[in-house]
Amino acid sequence: MITVSRVNKTFPLKNDRFVALGDVSLDVADNEFVTIVGPSGCGKTTLMNILAGLETPSSGQALVNGKAITGPGPDRGVIFQQYALFPWLTVRKNVEFGLRTAGVGRAERRERAQHFIDLVGLHDFADALPRTLSGGMKQRCAIARAYAVNPSILLMDEPFGAVDALTRVRLQEQLLQTWSQEKRTVVFITHDVDEAVFLANRVVVMAARPGRIVEIVDVDLPYPRTEELRLSPAFTALRNRVWSAVYHQEPVA
Amino acid sequence: MTVVQADTEVNAAAPAAPERRRRGVPKTLLNLLSVVLGVGVWWGFSLGGDIPAPPEVLERGWELIADGTLADDVLASLGRVLAGFVLGVALAIPVGFLMGWYGIVRGLIEPWVQFFRTIPPLAIIPLAVVLMGIGETPKIFVIFLASFLACVIATFQGVVNVDKTLINAARVLGAKDGTIFARVVVPASTPFILVGMRVGLGSSWATLVAAELIAAQQGLGYRMQSAQLYYDLPTIFVGLISIGVLGLLMDRLLLLAERRLTNWQDRR
Numbered sequence: 315m316i317t318v319s320r321v322n323k324t325f326p327l328k329n330d331r332f333v334a335l336g337d338v339s340l341d342v343a344d345n346e347f348v349t350i351v352g353p354s355g356c357g358k359t360t361l362m363n364i365l366a367g368l369e370t371p372s373s374g375q376a377l378v379n380g381k382a383i384t385g386p387g388p389d390r391g392v393i394f395q396q397y398a399l400f401p402w403l404t405v406r407k408n409v410e411f412g413l414r415t416a417g418v419g420r421a422e423r424r425e426r427a428q429h430f431i432d433l434v435g436l437h438d439f440a441d442a443l444p445r446t447l448s449g450g451m452k453q454r455c456a457i458a459r460a461y462a463v464n465p466s467i468l469l470m471d472e473p474f475g476a477v478d479a480l481t482r483v484r485l486q487e488q489l490l491q492t493w494s495q496e497k498r499t500v501v502f503i504t505h506d507v508d509e510a511v512f513l514a515n516r517v518v519v520m521a522a523r524p525g526r527i528v529e530i531v532d533v534d535l536p537y538p539r540t541e542e543l544r545l546s547p548a549f550t551a552l553r554n555r556v557w558s559a560v561y562h563q564e565p566v567a
Numbered sequence: 568m569t570v571v572q573a574d575t576e577v578n579a580a581a582p583a584a585p586e587r588r589r590r591g592v593p594k595t596l597l598n599l600l601s602v603v604l605g606v607g608v609w610w611g612f613s614l615g616g617d618i619p620a621p622p623e624v625l626e627r628g629w630e631l632i633a634d635g636t637l638a639d640d641v642l643a644s645l646g647r648v649l650a651g652f653v654l655g656v657a658l659a660i661p662v663g664f665l666m667g668w669y670g671i672v673r674g675l676i677e678p679w680v681q682f683f684r685t686i687p688p689l690a691i692i693p694l695a696v697v698l699m700g701i702g703e704t705p706k707i708f709v710i711f712l713a714s715f716l717a718c719v720i721a722t723f724q725g726v727v728n729v730d731k732t733l734i735n736a737a738r739v740l741g742a743k744d745g746t747i748f749a750r751v752v753v754p755a756s757t758p759f760i761l762v763g764m765r766v767g768l769g770s771s772w773a774t775l776v777a778a779e780l781i782a783a784q785q786g787l788g789y790r791m792q793s794a795q796l797y798y799d800l801p802t803i804f805v806g807l808i809s810i811g812v813l814g815l816l817m818d819r820l821l822l823l824a825e826r827r828l829t830n831w832q833d834r835r
Contacts, residue, residue: 366735366739367739368735368738368739385738386735386738386739386741387741388740388741390739391739392735392736392739394732394735394736396732398730398732398733398735398736399736400733400736400737400750400751400754401831401832401833402754402755402757402829402831403831411737411740411742411750412740412741415737415740415741415742415743415746416741443830443831444831445831445832445833459740463740463741
């Protein structure tokens, strides 16, 4: 359970200060899939960094299971837009990285890494270096790496932002497939409205200046989500609703 | 556990690229051709009578090898270069890491590094002679300084340039400072350090001959100096070629190490 309560985050500018997050509150239930969508500058990445423990709120609180977040922890896995794979390590060694820092023994490490490498479909590339992988494969490797340390929460910051549209659709389907087998709480940031609706139980719409939540849309569509669902009127209606929430925001004076 | 099949996006272009590069005239052949042409040009110029022709230099080279002079000189020079270079690099790597990792260390050391960098190591020689006498110490010291300055900047740049996302990725995977340093910062800055070592090696050789102007009894630089007094051009050529060949060999060795250690990098 994630609880964000009245979080503010300001960054000092030359003569002014920039309000990245203004009074943001949000609860995410266990095993819920929440997507956060909004224009650039709405503070969605800042919010994720606070949840990851890479940044601290200026005021307010971010809690996981009732405990304040004080730094990065193995209970929260993070997947970055730029993949952030260690280029000098093979796929397998990348996936094992978090297990090694946790002091997991060699044999168990290998076994657990293999499980998640298979899960994301990289079994033929386990010993390949990241530079030989395509963008989509790199991101799948990053997902396996985050899953391997067995976090209860996955934080994903525009993970499919850098791949082409066709690959993105496949990655979305695969992510849901992985998620349905290994349920986790997922907070997924995107600027793609379709993606936000297709993946989520709930879509959180944010606006900029100051960064804030303007609307939360429940997506009451069944899983597994299929291509037919993507083309269905129910999906389109939700998508249109999120779209107008994102693109027709009244600026706050 | 299901296996997700999705490898239509396999990057087929990546492994094919090196193949494509190998087509056309092989690189070694071009290199060889270039050497032959260069010697030809040299030979052409030597007909003017000012400089010795290749066979003359070759003959002198044989003489110097036969009486052991060349081997002694090479060993003396190589010893100095290696001693100075190894000491310089051995100090530069930890100092560069400390400068990159701790702002305080950087603030304290950087002005001095930048200051000494603007002074050519050769200009330090008079001071080194006065302070350290005319033995091996000042010679090695000057070479040490040259390689240290080249390598410390590269190491420091390497640490500063480590991608912040990689450090964050390690942190969210539970790594603490020590682990991040050993398993992210060190490998990520290795390419920079190796480039620094190559530059440092280059400046070591560049400094050597001048360092051997300081009352040396042996060494390639000394041999060329004394040959100059007798207008002995072939010996000077032998010395020049030896320095070039040795420098090139050591550079290739480092390049080989670089290729092996950093084959994970994307190369053009």
